[in-house]
Amino acid sequence: MINDLKKSYGHLFEDALLDEIVEVGTYKEIPEGFKMMEIGEYVKSMPLLISGAIKVLREDSEGDELLLYYLERGETCSLTMTCCLGQKKSEIRAIAETDATLIMIPVAKMEEWTAKYKSWRNFVFESYHNRINELLTTLDSIAFYQMDERLVKYLKEKVRVNDSNIIKSTHQEIAYDLYTSRVVISRLLKKLEQLGKIELNRNVIKIISL
Amino acid sequence: MINDLKKSYGHLFEDALLDEIVEVGTYKEIPEGFKMMEIGEYVKSMPLLISGAIKVLREDSEGDELLLYYLERGETCSLTMTCCLGQKKSEIRAIAETDATLIMIPVAKMEEWTAKYKSWRNFVFESYHNRINELLTTLDSIAFYQMDERLVKYLKEKVRVNDSNIIKSTHQEIAYDLYTSRVVISRLLKKLEQLGKIELNRNVIKIISL
């Protein structure tokens, strides 16, 4: 655990803090598809992501979803942070996009470290900054871009996060993430295929060049 | 200044912190329409809002705007906070919606107080939480609601923020805030008038009941 931790966070945290994290944190491995957080739930500890990726979703009144962003190595969920500290309910759902490993930190320590370690404060503020910027980027996509552009962005992001140009998703799954219908996604994917940018097969999309 | 400060923040901050704020903060009065922050600018101090309201906007690549949310008494701009601390450029534009008064805090103190005062830490985290929730609400509006519903929400919010059921805006101004065209807004407002929910006059909308 200590090695994984140093690889992802060693450059961010001072040694004393790293020691404390090893002491009070619990190491967890979670499988792809595992639901880590649900809307309306209270959260009692905060995750530091060591490997893998977590997708963060928002839900409408009908239960349909919209992908907000992915969390990756070296990141944490700022939304969780405030939930912990303020005893608030979660506003989002979080699901493991890939197998992932992480370290869970109990709430009490977070508050303590914020007073004690400058590097922790920087990390926390930096996280907020990054999360807010991700939210703004997502908002830009939805407000300013059309579906064909949003789809291309989505595919690029998926390639990056999964580190593979083979995307194993159904059209329906993509439609959920982009908050639209399957037919629309099939239509737009077909166009991309005709342009030679992707190849379509059952359950699989191969990205050629976007 | 000390009285205004206590009225808005007295219940949040311990006395020692209030004293420090009075000591290092500078009191400012700004007129309606004043641009407080521009996209791409660096920020060197953080505002605590005493009275009035600030509108926070996002811009697309063409320069067209979208209203994100309003800041009100007792609030601060979390986006500014991270900009200050991380020496980052602003991602948003902020404009005084009404005449406003505020206290500006130099960056250096913010970092110091985060270590020193628990009440300041709580305030900062609470601010982030509120801002993120506002962003999520805005995102919901855009992703999940149609323009007629967004317009009604907008009018309600405007009534609340300006504390008046007379809205002094042109249709064009509303269209800018909602990132749509003037014709669409005129169309929808006319429908609301026909339903007896509002009254339309040049430059003025009177809200009856929404």
Place this chain on the structure above:
DNA sequence: TAACCAATGTAACCTAGGTTACTGCAAAAT
């Protein structure tokens, strides 16, 4: 008063993308 200008009303039109319905297929289950 006449000329002007910004705000609004409205019609006609267009397009992205949401909806419904049905097809063919591949893979899994029996």
Place this chain on the structure above:
DNA sequence: ATTTTGCAGTAACCTAGGTTACATTGGTTA
């Protein structure tokens, strides 16, 4: 081998809302 099930392709259709164009109206300025 046959049935079942889920995925993808596609056509036909519909609607919200964006676009263009022009008329009207009220306030402002010459």
